[in-house]
Amino acid sequence: MALLEIKSLTKNFGGLAAVSNVDLYLEEQELVGLIGPNGAGKTTLFNLLTGVYEPSEGEVNFQGERLNGKKPFVIANKGLSRTFQNIRLFRELTVLDNVLIAMNNRYKEGLFTSILRLPKFYKVEASMKEEALSLLQIFELDGKNEELAKNLSYGEQRRLEIVRALATKPKILFLDEPAAGMNPQETADLTALIRKIQKEFAITVLLIEHDMSLVMDVCERIYVLEYGQLIAHGTPDEIKVNPKVIQAYLGGEV
């Protein structure tokens, strides 16, 4: 059975079906792309999968468990983590704190332990920090632990978002346009990074991206969304020659 299975998922905003009748599945340790023109409903689909929106119809099953209507934090704790298209870091907090917050649920300090500063508090705190630092090191952010998140460069902020998402120990990572606003060199670095994440952390990645070179390069399968509907699904090579996809992107009749 697939790790994540979505059946005829629909989300209506008033009369507009932002996502309609989408079927999608993700296998374990897969790298899957989700592309489509602007306004196709890609981010809405992410928001449905992570609980920000509740689906109007259809269902989301993760490891055989229905996720519809669950709150975002519950879904996050089940192992579905994400980054945001418009960066949503905890701007006034340090880089290290940003990562530690994402680990909040996996480490229990306990209210009284932390108020009374019992030895257990320092122990838990130390192991949290250790894990956070090793994560930051992988993404070459370890020199900036004490920097405020808002003072990082754009590329670093994007990377920190990924680190933060990984700190929740997800089984599936949703990346929402991680290469947006990056120059070609940064995009190339990111491509390598995404591969590395998937290999090292052995997780499934669903990637929204407009940069076709990146998508075609790293994804094993690609879903194409247009006006909320799935118009194509296949390997990068299949997608490249799919007439419906070409029409969606370039216009013209088929």
Next chain:
Amino acid sequence: MKLVNRHTFAWLIVIVISFLAIEGLVSVGILDVFYEMALVQIGINIILGIGLNLIIGVSGQFSLGHAGFMAIGAYSVGIVYLDNPTVTGFFLGVLLGLVLSGVVALLIGIPTLRLKGDYLAIATLGVSEIIRIAITNMKITNGAAGISGIPLFDAIPMRQLVFIFVVIVTIIVVNYVRSSDGRATLSIRENEIAAESMGINTTKYKVMAFVIGAMTASIAGGLYASYFNTIVPTNFNFMKSVDILIIVVFGGIGSFTGTFVAALVLGILNTLLQDVSDLRMIIYSLALIIIMIFKPSGLLGTKEFSFSKLFSKKIKKAKKGGSTDGSVRN
């Protein structure tokens, strides 16, 4: 692992020195009864400010109802302590206040903390008014006439009792904020959607901050009741909530040392201006306007004043001085 680290040690020194300084000034007679009263009031305001800063500055939820929880604490101590004027009676009153304010905050927090910004402010304002009006109309609280003749806590001088409570409340709140739970609470202020997506149960942490804040306010209320002997419902009206809010904003939303500084500065200002009572409100307001124009983020912004850094700088300097005169070989 060391039991006491440098940071804790620095604060310990600050606590001991300020305690001794106050006691010293009182014993040589510089701090007379009048100033002692101002001091107690400042202490109570610090407790109130710390609690409200936890709600506004850390969890980012705008509450205008702090005086309501203070009233619960004040009336709990007033009623219980009057009935049982012993040390046990006083602490039973405080305990009752803690439980009641905690329960009320929990019951109110769960529905109202779904609201955001202005709506939450109005809702909390409404809650504190409901508490005040309930007190005005209840028999046990003696209605609008209030309770008078509440005994003064006399096992130790009131200034010491308030000092101890300021220390305890501050340690509890600051330790809470600087823990995993506290970081989770901060993340709500920073970005609620992101916090939730990182697995933070935002409702839980918002309610928690609200409940802890309310409970500290009830402690302040209890101390107030015992010190001033008389409490009437109008002591805890909307203006009291605003007074506390001013301290938090003046010191810097999110900065606990800022709250200390603001409570001290405003308290001293208030006391010094007592002789020119006509001008008092004008100067007081002017001070507020000036700080808001030149430093809208408050005296300390979101920064914390660190004594341990100050000390380590001094120590470094002293070490440097020591090695240059050649008496220390290194």
